[in-house]
Amino acid sequence: MSRFVQGWCLIGRHYGLVQFIGPVESHGMRAPVYACEGCCEYMRQYIRANTAQRDQRPAV
Numbered sequence: 001m002s003r004f005v006q007g008w009c010l011i012g013r014h015y016g017l018v019q020f021i022g023p024v025e026s027h028g029m030r031a032p033v034y035a036c037e038g039c040c041e042y043m044r045q046y047i048r049a050n051t052a053q054r055d056q057r058p059a060v
């Protein structure tokens with residue numbers, strides 16, 4: 001499903017095999033972001049931790 005290409009990993013700021021992870025926006029401009037598998041795993045862990053943290057909040 002994911003397509004890896006040679007390019008710049010914006011998360012780890014290094015060159016290697018990366019995949020498109022989505023666009024970023026700043027001041028009304030948009031650019032594509034690519035990240036390597038190691039940095040994607042780091043982001044998945046961040047998302048899991050963030051989601052778990054959010055789930056612990058009381059529902060109001």
Ligand SMILES: [Zn+2]
Nearest residue numbers: 009012036039
């Ligand atoms: Zn990386």
